[in-house]
Amino acid sequence: MSSAAAEQDASPALAVEELVAGYGGVIALDGVSIVAGTAVITAVLGANGAGKTTLLRAISGMIRPRRGRILLAGTDLVGRGPEQIVRAGIAHVPEGQGVIPELTVEENLRVGMMSWPSVLSRERPSRAERTAALDEAYQRFRPLAERRRKLASTLSGGERQMLVIARALLARPRVLLLDEPSLGLAPRVMAQVMDLVVQLSREQGLTIVLVEQNARSALAIADHGVVLNLGRVVASADAATLAADVALRHHYLGF
Amino acid sequence: MVEFLQFTLSGIAFGMIYAAVALSLVLIWRGTRLLNFAQGGMAMFTTYVGIEVIYRTGSYWTGFVTALAAGLVLGVVCQLTVIRPTVNKPPLNAVIVTIGLLILIEGLAGIFFGGQYRSFPTAFSQVGLRIGGTPLGVSRYDVFVAAAVLVVTLALAAAFRYTSAGLRMRAAAFNATIARLSGIRVARVLTVGWALAGLLGALAGVLVSPSTFLYPNSMDTIFVYGFTAAVIGGLDSPLGAVVGGLLLGLALSYSGGYLHNGSNLVPVVALVILVVVLMVRPDGLFSTTQVRRV
Amino acid sequence: MTMQTLPRRLGLAVVTAVIVWFLSVRLDTFRDFQIAQVAVYVTAVAGLTVLTGLSGQISLGNGAFMAIGAYTTALLLLHLNWPFIAALVASAAATAVAGGIVGVAAARLRGPYLAGVTLLLGVALPSLAFAYQGVFGADQGLNVTFTTPAFLGATFPLTRWQAWVSTVVALVTLILLANLCYSRIGRNWRAVRDDEVAAALDGVNVAVTRILAFVVSAVCAGLAGSLLAIVTSLVAPGAYTLTLSIALLTAAVIGGLGSLPGALWGSLLIVLLPTYVTDVATSHGLSSSVGSNIPIAAYGAVLILVVLVFPQGIQGGLRQLLTLFTGPDPKTRISRDASAPHVTPQADEAPASQHEKEGSS
Numbered sequence: 001m002s003s004a005a006a007e008q009d010a011s012p013a014l015a016v017e018e019l020v021a022g023y024g025g026v027i028a029l030d031g032v033s034i035v036a037g038t039a040v041i042t043a044v045l046g047a048n049g050a051g052k053t054t055l056l057r058a059i060s061g062m063i064r065p066r067r068g069r070i071l072l073a074g075t076d077l078v079g080r081g082p083e084q085i086v087r088a089g090i091a092h093v094p095e096g097q098g099v100i101p102e103l104t105v106e107e108n109l110r111v112g113m114m115s116w117p118s119v120l121s122r123e124r125p126s127r128a129e130r131t132a133a134l135d136e137a138y139q140r141f142r143p144l145a146e147r148r149r150k151l152a153s154t155l156s157g158g159e160r161q162m163l164v165i166a167r168a169l170l171a172r173p174r175v176l177l178l179d180e181p182s183l184g185l186a187p188r189v190m191a192q193v194m195d196l197v198v199q200l201s202r203e204q205g206l207t208i209v210l211v212e213q214n215a216r217s218a219l220a221i222a223d224h225g226v227v228l229n230l231g232r233v234v235a236s237a238d239a240a241t242l243a244a245d246v247a248l249r250h251h252y253l254g255f
Numbered sequence: 256m257v258e259f260l261q262f263t264l265s266g267i268a269f270g271m272i273y274a275a276v277a278l279s280l281v282l283i284w285r286g287t288r289l290l291n292f293a294q295g296g297m298a299m300f301t302t303y304v305g306i307e308v309i310y311r312t313g314s315y316w317t318g319f320v321t322a323l324a325a326g327l328v329l330g331v332v333c334q335l336t337v338i339r340p341t342v343n344k345p346p347l348n349a350v351i352v353t354i355g356l357l358i359l360i361e362g363l364a365g366i367f368f369g370g371q372y373r374s375f376p377t378a379f380s381q382v383g384l385r386i387g388g389t390p391l392g393v394s395r396y397d398v399f400v401a402a403a404v405l406v407v408t409l410a411l412a413a414a415f416r417y418t419s420a421g422l423r424m425r426a427a428a429f430n431a432t433i434a435r436l437s438g439i440r441v442a443r444v445l446t447v448g449w450a451l452a453g454l455l456g457a458l459a460g461v462l463v464s465p466s467t468f469l470y471p472n473s474m475d476t477i478f479v480y481g482f483t484a485a486v487i488g489g490l491d492s493p494l495g496a497v498v499g500g501l502l503l504g505l506a507l508s509y510s511g512g513y514l515h516n517g518s519n520l521v522p523v524v525a526l527v528i529l530v531v532v533l534m535v536r537p538d539g540l541f542s543t544t545q546v547r548r549v
Numbered sequence: 550m551t552m553q554t555l556p557r558r559l560g561l562a563v564v565t566a567v568i569v570w571f572l573s574v575r576l577d578t579f580r581d582f583q584i585a586q587v588a589v590y591v592t593a594v595a596g597l598t599v600l601t602g603l604s605g606q607i608s609l610g611n612g613a614f615m616a617i618g619a620y621t622t623a624l625l626l627l628h629l630n631w632p633f634i635a636a637l638v639a640s641a642a643a644t645a646v647a648g649g650i651v652g653v654a655a656a657r658l659r660g661p662y663l664a665g666v667t668l669l670l671g672v673a674l675p676s677l678a679f680a681y682q683g684v685f686g687a688d689q690g691l692n693v694t695f696t697t698p699a700f701l702g703a704t705f706p707l708t709r710w711q712a713w714v715s716t717v718v719a720l721v722t723l724i725l726l727a728n729l730c731y732s733r734i735g736r737n738w739r740a741v742r743d744d745e746v747a748a749a750l751d752g753v754n755v756a757v758t759r760i761l762a763f764v765v766s767a768v769c770a771g772l773a774g775s776l777l778a779i780v781t782s783l784v785a786p787g788a789y790t791l792t793l794s795i796a797l798l799t800a801a802v803i804g805g806l807g808s809l810p811g812a813l814w815g816s817l818l819i820v821l822l823p824t825y826v827t828d829v830a831t832s833h834g835l836s837s838s839v840g841s842n843i844p845i846a847a848y849g850a851v852l853i854l855v856v857l858v859f860p861q862g863i864q865g866g867l868r869q870l871l872t873l874f875t876g877p878d879p880k881t882r883i884s885r886d887a888s889a890p891h892v893t894p895q896a897d898e899a900p901a902s903q904h905e906k907e908g909s910s
Contacts, residue, residue, distance in 0.1 A: 060436060062432065062435075062436070081435065082435040082436045082438075083435055083438050083439065083440050083441075086436060086437065086438045087438055091436075092436050094432070094433070094436065098433060100426060100429045100430050100433060102425070102429050103422075103425065103426065103429065107422055107425075107426075110419070110422060111422065111426045111433070111434070111437045111439070112437055114423060114426075114434075114437050114438045114439045115437060115438025116438075167437065171437065171438065284661070290660075290661040290664065292664075337853055337857075340857050341856070341857070346660055347601070347605070347607060348856050348857075348860070350607060350660075350661070350664060351798070351802050351852060351856050352852075352853055352856050352857065354795060354798065354799075354852065355799075355848075355849045355850070355851075355852030355853040355855075355856065356849065356853060357795075357849065358795065358799070358845060358846075358848050358849030358852060359846050359848075359849025359850050359852075359853065360849070361842075361845060361846075361849070362842045362843065362844075362845030362846025362847070362848070362849055363842075363846050364842075365838060365839070365841070365842030365845065365846075366838075366839050366842045366843065366846060369838050370838045370841075370842065371838075471842075472792075475791060476672070479668055479669060479672050479791075482665055482668065483665060483669055486661070486662055486665045490661060490662075516680045516681070519676055519677075519679040519680035520676070520677075520680050521676070522669065522672050522673035522676045523673045523674075523676060523677065523680070525669060525673065526666075526669045526670060526673040529665065529666060529669055530654050530666060533654075533657075533658060533662060533666065534654065534657075537657050537658060537662065538662075
């Protein structure tokens with residue numbers, strides 16, 4: 001495994017190069033370059049409209065960039081749709097209600113496994129494997145286990161956030177994109193979510209790209225931070241340095 | 256009293272046909288927010304395919320199964336060629352495309368199969384059943400019709416609820432974005448949806464044609480009533496489609512039977528019911544989503 | 550070819566009238582009949598293209614409004630011996646009322662729900678002719694007698710007079726519609742079509758605007774029906790089926806949705822193409838059932854192609870040809886750009902999943 005480890009140091013898990021993307025006539029990302037190291041939490045910060053959500057959408061294939069490259073362990077993913085990108089190993093938890101309220105908790109989780117090789121392919125996972133994966137999810141997220149047969153619409157805000165993260169994890173990604181996971185959550189629940197994010201990075205070696213409006217709590221758990229403004233990168237440094245830069249914080253981050 | 260029973264049973268029989276058409280429309284609507292005006296035409300075409308097979312092989316069931324298979328195929332073909340390009344365009348475009356598809360299919364049917372009325376055979380007797388001498392107003396065939404639609408509907412419902420493929424379709428219908436992000440190939444799911452809708456339409460066509468004769472426009476009225484049933488029930492509710500179909504079938508049967516000049520007023524009655532339902536619940540009886548209002 | 554001022558419109562109308570007069574005198578009776586048919590269709594299609602193209606409401610039931618106009622005229626001519634012009638006005642009034650009722654009932658309906666109601670209307674209304682046979686004459690319908698006025702002389706061909714009358718009504722309708730489209734009402738229609746919420750916030754009364762569009766298109770259809778009554782001398786339910794409503798929509802779309810000249814192109818196509826194609830088919834030995842179905846299949850195919858490839862229809866194609874010669878022209882276009890820019894993300898975004906649920910963006 002040592003050559004693999006060397007490879008990991010050589011190329012970052014996820015690299016975005018000079019990305020240009022937008023909607024219709026509006027350019028939202030104007031040449032953004034970001035590097036997300038393996039097993040590192042990278043926070044993407046900035047005011048509303050800075051392009052943070054657009055960045056995640058471009059990475060996961062929801063929108064097609066106009067220029068630039070998105071490299072996952074060296075392979076350019078631009079042009080692929082979301083179904084392929086999640087199979088390549090990037091899971092995106094979008095902003096807002098990511099649960100499907102009309103489905104039960106268990107059904108929502110099963111949706112997360114839809115990127116696994118299908119029953120028709122050679123490497124089809126056995127039923128036992130799928131059940132094991134679900135059990136693992138229920139072990140880690142106890143409240144979901146208690147409500148597995150209930151409709152997702154009956155979950156609280158914090159439980160829903162847990163569900164969407166659990167679902168994303170079931171896709172067995174190497175990279176996890178989280179868009180405002182703490183949005184609308186009470187402070188105590190927000191802290192739990194942040195703890196979970198740290199756990200995923202440290203214990204599972206997941207590369208995490210975290211978009212957060214709440215820059216303070218994001219920087220508290222992140223290793224590296226990138227600040228966007230009007231579609232451009234205005235700062236990129238390790239989290240401690242960014243947190244210490246008072247002028248930067250006032251100007252772009254609101255604290 | 257006997258009359259009432261007759262009207263009720265006949266209303267149920269026709270109601271199930273409307274329900275089948277309504278279901279096929281709901282299937283497509285839930286997946287793509289598109290109303291398939293060509294559904295009746297597609298059903299008519301596949302019924303013609305069925306009848307040709309029956310003439311050549313002499314076997315009703317071979318023709319029956321072929322028609323259903325043709326429905327699957329036609330659904331896939333239509334979706335891949337004509338419908339996919341309309342996906343990100345304004346909804347009016349899709350409506351007009353399906354109307355164009357309807358006209359095209361009816362024209363092609365006239366060209367390939369001729370315009371004259373054809374009678375369609377049945378596998379079961381159409382003689383009215385009796386219980387102890389009193390005519391029930393329905394035949395063995397009508398019972399078959401109701402049973403066939405019921406069985407297919409229940410099978411589909413079970414497939415949706417309990418299979419992985421069904422979950423895929425539901426997820427794609429409820430939230431296509433999340434579905435794609437989870438790895439569901441939504442485009443494929445939509446094609447399957449059209450295939451199933453084609454199947455349901457083919458079933459409706461084969462079941463109703465013995466009563467109406469087969470000609471290029473024969474499914475127009477059935478489609479209109481099936482559409483009405485779907486709208487009454489709520490375009491995104493399969494349950495609503497079935498309930499709407501039955502309610503409409505019964506209402507039309509009663510008004511046809513009891514109203515003075517009833518048989519000619521049936522379409523008017525349907526219109527009144529539709530308008531009343533939509534004024535009270537503009538999204539249909541069982542709809543769960545709210546259309547944005549000013 | 551901007552039709553922005555009344556004198557220019559009147560001028561164009563006069564020129565058209567002269568052309569039609571010339572043709573009607575030179576061509577034979579059958580052609581005169583076709584001129585009248587085209588005029589009838591233009592009147593109805595113009596109203597529909599305004600309703601669907603400008604105001605964004607689809608109607609699959611305008612054939613029913615034509616039926617109302619036709620039967621009103623027939624009854625007034627038959628039983629009360631009214632002069633045609635009076636019957637024409639009465640038909641317009643009757644369809645205005647009907648259009649208002651439908652518009653009110655449909656005011657809250659959108660998209661497929663509106664299509665459904667109008668579809669059922671198109672099917673239900675003609676069936677009343679069978680329900681009340683005494684009045685409406687059921688299958689055989691009502692016969693209409695229409696004669697040339699005395700001052701034209703005894704030998705003046707009826708078909709030519711029918712062509713003239715129809716053309717005049719059609720031109721007047723087009724001028725009035727053009728005036729409406731460029732007025733504040735027309736702007737309101739387009740505003741409501743493009744974004745209801747924004748229009749309402751701007752102070753536009755959305756419901757009234759939509760109902761007005763319905764009334765206008767119904768009146769146009771009623772006038773067309775009235776003309777059809779005197780042109781074909783017969784009003785029977787078989788002529789006002791769903792097929793007619795769909796033919797109107799086909800003509801509007803192929804000609805160019807939302808465009809008044811488009812109504813003319815579409816009507817010409819609908820009237821002239823079938824006989825031409827059927828003649829060609831039968832002269833090549835194809836049976837009449839095949840021959841008469843080829844135009845139908847062709848319409849369907851053309852309709853699909855127009856929507857997918859040429860959303861602006863014939864009128865759009867002509868405009869593009871014109872700009873090839875004259876260079877781009879910043880004129881106000883009243884026709885709708887069917888591929889209007891979306892605010893949603895581009896390219897391979899998942900298919901239309903505008904699930905307007907609580908809170909989800």
